[in-house]
Amino acid sequence: MTVNGEFNHDMRRVPTGEFMTPSRKTNGVGVQAEDTKICVVMVGLPARGKSLIAQKVVRYLHWLSIKAKTFNVGQYRRTNTPNPSADFFDTSNSEGERLRRAAAEAAVNDMCKWFAEGQGLIAILDATNSTKKRRRWIQERCDAEGIETLFVESKCDDEDIIMSNILEVKTTSPDYVGQDPESAAQDFRNRIRNYERVYQTIDEDEFDLTYVKLIDVGKHVIINQIQDYLQSRVVYYLMNLHIRPRSIWLSRHGESQYNLNGKIGGDAELSERGEMYARALPGLVKQSVGDSRKLTVWTSTLRRTIATARFLEFEKLEWKALDELDSGVCDGLTYAEIEERYPDDFKQRDEDKYNYRYLGGESYRDVVIRLEPIIMELERSENILIVTHQAILRCIYAYFMNVPQERSPWMEVPLHTLIKLTPKAYSTQEERLKADIPAVSTFREKGSSAKHQEAA
Amino acid sequence: MTVNGEFNHDMRRVPTGEFMTPSRKTNGVGVQAEDTKICVVMVGLPARGKSLIAQKVVRYLHWLSIKAKTFNVGQYRRTNTPNPSADFFDTSNSEGERLRRAAAEAAVNDMCKWFAEGQGLIAILDATNSTKKRRRWIQERCDAEGIETLFVESKCDDEDIIMSNILEVKTTSPDYVGQDPESAAQDFRNRIRNYERVYQTIDEDEFDLTYVKLIDVGKHVIINQIQDYLQSRVVYYLMNLHIRPRSIWLSRHGESQYNLNGKIGGDAELSERGEMYARALPGLVKQSVGDSRKLTVWTSTLRRTIATARFLEFEKLEWKALDELDSGVCDGLTYAEIEERYPDDFKQRDEDKYNYRYLGGESYRDVVIRLEPIIMELERSENILIVTHQAILRCIYAYFMNVPQERSPWMEVPLHTLIKLTPKAYSTQEERLKADIPAVSTFREKGSSAKHQEAA
Numbered sequence: 052m053t054v055n056g057e058f059n060h061d062m063r064r065v066p067t068g069e070f071m072t073p074s075r076k077t078n079g080v081g082v083q084a085e086d087t088k089i090c091v092v093m094v095g096l097p098a099r100g101k102s103l104i105a106q107k108v109v110r111y112l113h114w115l116s117i118k119a120k121t122f123n124v125g126q127y128r129r130t131n132t133p134n135p136s137a138d139f140f141d142t143s144n145s146e147g148e149r150l151r152r153a154a155a156e157a158a159v160n161d162m163c164k165w166f167a168e169g170q171g172l173i174a175i176l177d178a179t180n181s182t183k184k185r186r187r188w189i190q191e192r193c194d195a196e197g198i199e200t201l202f203v204e205s206k207c208d209d210e211d212i213i214m215s216n217i218l219e220v221k222t223t224s225p226d227y228v229g230q231d232p233e234s235a236a237q238d239f240r241n242r243i244r245n246y247e248r249v250y251q252t253i254d255e256d257e258f259d260l261t262y263v264k265l266i267d268v269g270k271h272v273i274i275n276q277i278q279d280y281l282q283s284r285v286v287y288y289l290m291n292l293h294i295r296p297r298s299i300w301l302s303r304h305g306e307s308q309y310n311l312n313g314k315i316g317g318d319a320e321l322s323e324r325g326e327m328y329a330r331a332l333p334g335l336v337k338q339s340v341g342d343s344r345k346l347t348v349w350t351s352t353l354r355r356t357i358a359t360a361r362f363l364e365f366e367k368l369e370w371k372a373l374d375e376l377d378s379g380v381c382d383g384l385t386y387a388e389i390e391e392r393y394p395d396d397f398k399q400r401d402e403d404k405y406n407y408r409y410l411g412g413e414s415y416r417d418v419v420i421r422l423e424p425i426i427m428e429l430e431r432s433e434n435i436l437i438v439t440h441q442a443i444l445r446c447i448y449a450y451f452m453n454v455p456q457e458r459s460p461w462m463e464v465p466l467h468t469l470i471k472l473t474p475k476a477y478s479t480q481e482e483r484l485k486a487d488i489p490a491v492s493t494f495r496e497k498g499s500s501a502k503h504q505e506a507a
Numbered sequence: 508m509t510v511n512g513e514f515n516h517d518m519r520r521v522p523t524g525e526f527m528t529p530s531r532k533t534n535g536v537g538v539q540a541e542d543t544k545i546c547v548v549m550v551g552l553p554a555r556g557k558s559l560i561a562q563k564v565v566r567y568l569h570w571l572s573i574k575a576k577t578f579n580v581g582q583y584r585r586t587n588t589p590n591p592s593a594d595f596f597d598t599s600n601s602e603g604e605r606l607r608r609a610a611a612e613a614a615v616n617d618m619c620k621w622f623a624e625g626q627g628l629i630a631i632l633d634a635t636n637s638t639k640k641r642r643r644w645i646q647e648r649c650d651a652e653g654i655e656t657l658f659v660e661s662k663c664d665d666e667d668i669i670m671s672n673i674l675e676v677k678t679t680s681p682d683y684v685g686q687d688p689e690s691a692a693q694d695f696r697n698r699i700r701n702y703e704r705v706y707q708t709i710d711e712d713e714f715d716l717t718y719v720k721l722i723d724v725g726k727h728v729i730i731n732q733i734q735d736y737l738q739s740r741v742v743y744y745l746m747n748l749h750i751r752p753r754s755i756w757l758s759r760h761g762e763s764q765y766n767l768n769g770k771i772g773g774d775a776e777l778s779e780r781g782e783m784y785a786r787a788l789p790g791l792v793k794q795s796v797g798d799s800r801k802l803t804v805w806t807s808t809l810r811r812t813i814a815t816a817r818f819l820e821f822e823k824l825e826w827k828a829l830d831e832l833d834s835g836v837c838d839g840l841t842y843a844e845i846e847e848r849y850p851d852d853f854k855q856r857d858e859d860k861y862n863y864r865y866l867g868g869e870s871y872r873d874v875v876i877r878l879e880p881i882i883m884e885l886e887r888s889e890n891i892l893i894v895t896h897q898a899i900l901r902c903i904y905a906y907f908m909n910v911p912q913e914r915s916p917w918m919e920v921p922l923h924t925l926i927k928l929t930p931k932a933y934s935t936q937e938e939r940l941k942a943d944i945p946a947v948s949t950f951r952e953k954g955s956s957a958k959h960q961e962a963a
Contacts, residue, residue: 258727271714274728274746280884287743290730380866410836410867420876428736 087281088166090193091175094186094204096250097243098216100268100294101205102477105177111288111426114419114450117281118171122162124178125226128154134226137241142249159189163196172281174198181250183257190260201282202262203289204253209267215296217243223477269293269431291430299429299451300339300346300436301444301470304355305329306490309383310466313491316375316382321358324488328467329359331486335469336363336436339484346434349373349425351443360438372421375440379412386500401497404460415460418446426450441493448472451479461497466490543737544622546649547631550642550660552706553699554672556724556750557661558933561633567744567882570875570906573737574627578618580634581682584610590682593697598705615645619652628737630654637706639713646716657738658718659745660709665723671752673699679933725749725887747886755885755907756795756802756892757900757926760811761785762946765839766922769947772831772838777814780944784923785815787942791925792819792892795940802890805829805881807899816894828877831896835868842956857953860916871916874902882906897949904928907935917953922946 091108093101105121112119131150132139139147155178162174180186186202193200207213217239221227227235253262263286264273272290277283305325309317321329340346346365350356351373360367381389381396390397393410400407408414413421422443429435429447437447441464449459451472464470467490473480547564549557561577568575587606588595595603611634618630636642642658649656663669673695677683683691709718719742720729728746733739761781765773777785796802802821806812807829816823837845846853849866856863864870878899885891885903893903897920905915907928920926923946929936 270732272728272730272733274730276726277728277746280747280880280887283743283747283883283887284880286746287739290733290742291736291739408867411864424736427739431736431739 087172087279088196088198089173089282089285090162090189090198090200091173091285092180092186092189092200092202093175093177094180094202094253095206096181096246097179097239098213098220099205099207100212100216101179102177103294103474104203104205104265104268104289104292105175106477107292107430107474108173108175108285108288110450110453112173112285113453113455114426115423116416116456117173119173119175120165120171121175121177122158122165124151124154124158124176127157129225134228134230137238137245140242140245142245155185159192163192163198166196166198173285179246179250181246183251186253186257186260199278199282200261201285202253202257202260204262204264205268205294206252206264206266207268207294212267212294216294219475223475263289265289265292288427288430291427293431295433296473297433298340298471298473299434300336301447301472302332302359302436302438302468303441303444303464303466304353304359304438305332306466307355310491310493313385313387314383315386315389316378316384318353319355321355324467324490325355325359327488328486328490329362331488332359332469333362333364335484335486339469339471339482340434340436344434346436347432349435349437349439351375351439353440356438356440360436363436365436370425372425373437373439373443376415376418376442377409377412379409381409381412386495390500397500405456415442415446415456418442422446422450452481453479463494465492465494543628543735544652544654545629545738545741546618546645546654546656547629547741548636548642548645548656548658549631549633550636550658550709550718551662552635552637552702553695554669554676555661555663556668556672557635558633559750559930560659560661560721560724560745560748561631562933563748563886563930564629564631564741564744566906566909568629568741569909569911570882571879572872572912573629575629575631576621576627577631577633578614578621580607580610580614580632583613585681590684590686593694593701596698596701598701611641615648619648619654622652622654629741635702635706637702639707642709642713642716655734655738656717657741658709658713658716660718660720661724662708662720662722663724663750668723668750672750675931679931719745721745721748744883744886747883749887751889752929753889754796754927754929755890756792757903757928758788758815758892758894758924759897759900759920759922760809760815760894761788762922763811766947766949769841769843770839771842771845772834772840774809775811777811780923780946781811781815783944784942784946785818787944788815788925789818789820791940791942795925795927795938796890796892800890802892803888804892804894806894807831807896809896812894812896816892819892821892826881828881829893829895829899832871832874832898833865833868835865837865837868842951846956853956861912871898871902871912874898878902878906908937909935919950921948921950 093105095101102123109119109121128151131154135147138144142148158176158178162176165171165174176189180189190200217236220239221232221235227239253260253264258275261276261278261282266272269292274286277286304321305328306322307319307325308322309315309319311322348360348363348365348367350360350367350369352369352371353374356373357369381393384392396410405415408417425447439447442460444464445459445462448454448462448464448470451474454462467486467488469484469486471482471484549561551557558579565575565577584607587610591603594600598604614632614634618632621627621630632645636645646656673692676695677688677691683695709716709720714731717732717734717738722728725748730742733742760777761784762778763775763781764778765771765775767778804816804819804821804823806816806823806825808825808827809830812829813825837849840848852866861871864873881903895903898916900920901915901918904910904918904920904926907930910918923942923944925940925942927938927940
């Protein structure tokens with residue numbers, strides 16, 4: 052039953068003798084009815100970024116505290132056929148056809164079980180689903196289980212993007228482990244050709260389906276029959292994606308006067324060593340980025356990030372939304388002072404750091420909400436270097452690296468270190484480049500109120 | 508220059524002798540560069556809901572603290588031709604053609620002036636803009652002024668919707684003031700026919716434009732070349748709209764035990780009189796809604812709203828996002844106690860109630876952010892009755908009635924009153940239905956800490 056469904060006749064008598072209809076609850080995010088189940092069905096030829104899109108949607112939903120999971124039909128197929136050649140995907144190969152159909156059924160069965168056990172709200176069925184027949188079958192299976200379907204087709208005729216996806220697949224796909232890259236690429240091209248023969252794009256025949264067509268991801272989008280808020284939220288995210296290769300660089304500001312004194316918050320200047328980091332940063336960036344690539348630098352509106360970025364010869368943008376987590380009444384205090392003045396709060400924060408909101412300030416959960424526009428704009432952008440603050444960097448990092456909420460506020464993100472994140476189809480690659488400039492460690496372990504320590 | 512534009516070569520020497528590129532700032536909402544200017548250009552035949560859509564976008568943006576304004580070409584035209592007949596809109600009428608073109612030019616000129624004076628970020632150009640030539644002209648004018656264009660076409664072939672729009676226009680449009688309704692409707696149909704003769708839908712020729720096509724508003728959406736976050740935000744809102752006629756009903760919970768004691772926050776039960784209101788509400792709703800219409804009831808997750816709605820025989824949904832503004836450390840206190848214990852905070856709150864965040868709690872601004880999913884889902888829905896709390900109701904009411912931020916936290920929303928809001932093309936109609944059940948007034952004037960008073 053959907054939120055906007057028919058009047059509910061399932062009334063029950065209550066002690067007062069009055070008629071009542073039972074209420075249904077929205078989930079923790081306050082976004083949607085508890086009983087929402089959405090299957091996002093990927094559609095498209097190989098090398099159109101489907102897996103990348105699927106993984107991103109799941110990461111994004113996790114980051115927003117919405118439980119989601121990808122069911123990758125290829126992974127099910129690999130249990131029987133770990134390294135198939137292109138022939139396996141030829142529709143005239145009836146044994147291949149049977150095994151591929153069995154893999155799809157196994158994936159859908161596991162997905163239905165996952166929903167029935169109440170394990171999540173959104174499942175992504177990652178496969179080519181390239182025929183109308185296959186899509187109709189999925190929709191009917193889902194209908195029978197009370198699962199909404201949202202078909203997401205990725206169409207792309209940009210040869211550069213396809214080739215770069217092919218190159219990536221041949222180096223990262225489990226199908227081609229240990230094989231010669233050139234023959235892997237050739238085989239993969241043949242596999243695509245086999246799919247092209249039977250591929251049917253979503254069209255007017257399927258007007259009753261809820262679907263999104265992403266054409267040259269991000270350029271042109273067609274949306275049909277969106278049914279509810281959570282679907283529209285996913286579609287909004289999809290609208291903002293692109294699949295051109297790029298990297299994101301993250302750095303905290305250089306060591307500040309407050310860092311030296313162990314104080315939190317504030318709008319302090321850089322320390323002498325922080326200043327050294329600011330001067331070293333252009334070299335560090337050049338080393339990591341190379342000469343040829345364009346880059347935009349984002350900072351917060353606080354002095355320590357602006358000062359840190361000031362020698363970078365790129366376009367810059369200051370974002371209020373990148374300002375450090377607001378520590379409210381604790382702004383300008385050391386952890387020892389906070390423990391002394393607000394002992395209960397200090398303890399509470401340790402117990403649930405993600406949800407703890409400083410008096411008059413913010414929680415990590417609050418920060419995630421205000422960072423959402425940043426994440427959307429990051430998705431729209433290409434190469435971006437963000438110079439920001441510890442808590443903010445943790446939240447952004449958690450988004451890209453799929454770090455669970457309970458862990459993200461405790462991650463160590465040292466000063467004077469440039470982090471490079473490169474989204475790939477099956478994961479995000481990370482590199483860290485440390486400047487040879489000492490700084491205090493601002494990492495505080497659970498239960499500790501020690502003044503910031505000199506890093507090893 | 509756009510956020511993702513070319514590397515900025517406009518470097519300047521700084522005192523330290525290093526090269527620096529100047530930073531640009533994002534606006535207060537942290538959403539977009541300060542210098543963003545977007546012209547939303549409406550496209551479509553008369554009676555396709557263009558003005559309704561334009562007004563809604565402006566209201567929504569104001570609610571999110573983004574400055575926006577509609578420039579309605581019809582209003583400019585009316586200064587010369589207040590009550591034109593359908594012939595005026597015949598393209599073979601060259602004098603009509605000249606006057607209509609002059610009106611469009613006047614509107615675009617005023618809009619450019621408005622942007623140049625830094626008065627806002629988003630302008631809506633509300634007119635039919637039904638030919639490719641006209642759209643190209645607007646795009647070129649905007650390009651020259653550094654204004655981005657976002658074309659929004661509303662296409663609709665649903666005769667029921669068109670007829671209901673025609674009926675509304677004949678009764679509310681300034682063009683037909685004082686005229687016989689039947690002949691007004693006939694004339695308006697002829698006017699539409701004149702437009703149909705020259706109407707060109709947005710198509711492949713215009714692939715270089717940024718556009719959204721809304722087909723049967725809300726059912727099918729085509730999006731092309733969205734350029735930045737603020738555009739994608741507007742598009743997301745448009746995606747969620749429909750223009751079917753409907754109403755929204757708002758009610759606070761019945762009087763609670765806390766209301767009686769003058770305490771704020773908490774999760775109290777209803778008072779005896781609150782209980783009477785709960786029992787009277789189904790009759791009140793029937794009186795306002797009528798018998799035939801379907802309705803869904805939304806409540807918060809707090810006991811006083813659930814108890815108030817419990818005798819309503821409609822489908823119900825509990826939303827965490829509808830819970831009362833979190834008053835943090837002040838939860839459970841009276842205003843007199845707050846003034847005594849937190850005198851500075853009490854004063855601060857009076858000075859800027861919209862932005863004041865209770866220690867460990869929320870501000871009205873925070874509430875607006877968490878209510879956004881509610882507003883989106885409300886836009887997607889048809890007839891909804893919301894039983895909620897004073898601050899939440901003020902924010903929702905402010906959205907529909909376009910109440911400015913500084914006023915909304917001070918609005919009087921009495922207990923035991925059912926408010927009916929009906930969105931129309933040119934405004935939202937309001938009716939209030941008072942239950943004949945006395946209750947305390949929970950309205951506090953600026954500077955006052957008086958205990959809640961018995962309402963007159």
